[in-house]
Amino acid sequence: MNGKFVTVEGCDGVGKSTQVRLLKERLEREGIDAVFTREPGGTPIAEKIRGIILDSDNSEMDGLTELFLYEASRRQHTKEIIEPALSKGKLVICDRYIDSTLAYQGYGRGLNVDMIRKLNEWAMGDVKIDLTLFLNVSSEEGFSRKGGASREDRLEKEKSEFYERIYDGFLRIAEKEKRFKKIDASGDKFSTHEKLYAYLKDNGYLNL
Ligand code: TYD
Numbered sequence: 001m002n003g004k005f006v007t008v009e010g011c012d013g014v015g016k017s018t019q020v021r022l023l024k025e026r027l028e029r030e031g032i033d034a035v036f037t038r039e040p041g042g043t044p045i046a047e048k049i050r051g052i053i054l055d056s057d058n059s060e061m062d063g064l065t066e067l068f069l070y071e072a073s074r075r076q077h078t079k080e081i082i083e084p085a086l087s088k089g090k091l092v093i094c095d096r097y098i099d100s101t102l103a104y105q106g107y108g109r110g111l112n113v114d115m116i117r118k119l120n121e122w123a124m125g126d127v128k129i130d131l132t133l134f135l136n137v138s139s140e141e142g143f144s145r146k147g148g149a150s151r152e153d154r155l156e157k158e159k160s161e162f163y164e165r166i167y168d169g170f171l172r173i174a175e176k177e178k179r180f181k182k183i184d185a186s187g188d189k190f191s192t193h194e195k196l197y198a199y200l201k202d203n204g205y206l207n208l
Pocket of ligand 1: 011096097104
């Protein structure tokens with residue numbers, strides 16, 4: 001596989017989807033060929049699984065069931081989209097991937113992190129991530145950007161603690177993984193976009 005695989009990660013509310021869209025539009029304008037995709041989802045089967053995971057009617061879903069669904073969606077997506085594109089030498093940019101599962105299901109929900117690492121490896125097969133762009137905004141700021149209400153409220157407090165664990169989880173992964181690049185995303189969306197674009201350009205990702 002001689003392409004390049006870039007994943008984009010971050011907590012809810014950091015503006016990740018906007019950044020991925022701005023990047024996609026920029027690369028299109030500049031005629032740079034790249035495959036943009038996302039998780040959970042990315043293929044018809046994986047999008048159906050996404051529908052099950054995110055359906056608010058499924059609030060009684062067990063944590064492990066949820067984990068297996070994320071991994072099932074990932075496996076299909078990897079085999080159907082990511083691996084073939086990398087084999088053709090393409091640049092693949094994926095909105096969330098294995099680190100979201102470690103951060104949300106592992107550090108956030110408390111499932112066993114080593115087990116998740118193993119499942120991630122199985123789902124990925126021979127695929128390797130070259131670079132992970134982590135949009136870094138503190139959990140507190142991200143939470144308030146997302147419209148989180150006062151932390152006095154019990155449910156909101158629970159939610160904000162959950163996001164704090166996820167954010168800390170991402171920081172722990174970042175310490176371990178050399179492929180992680182933290183991008184300060186606390187400024188306005190255009191300055192964050194310029195930072196992301198410049199990092200990709202300066203590190204040779206845009207001239208495959
Ligand atoms: P999405 O609509 O992609 O949210 P965002 O725009 O914030 O990326 O929804 C994905 C949600 O699923 C998000 O809250 C993170 C969560 N998620 C996990 O909990 N585990 C995972 O493995 C993945 C890929 C996502």
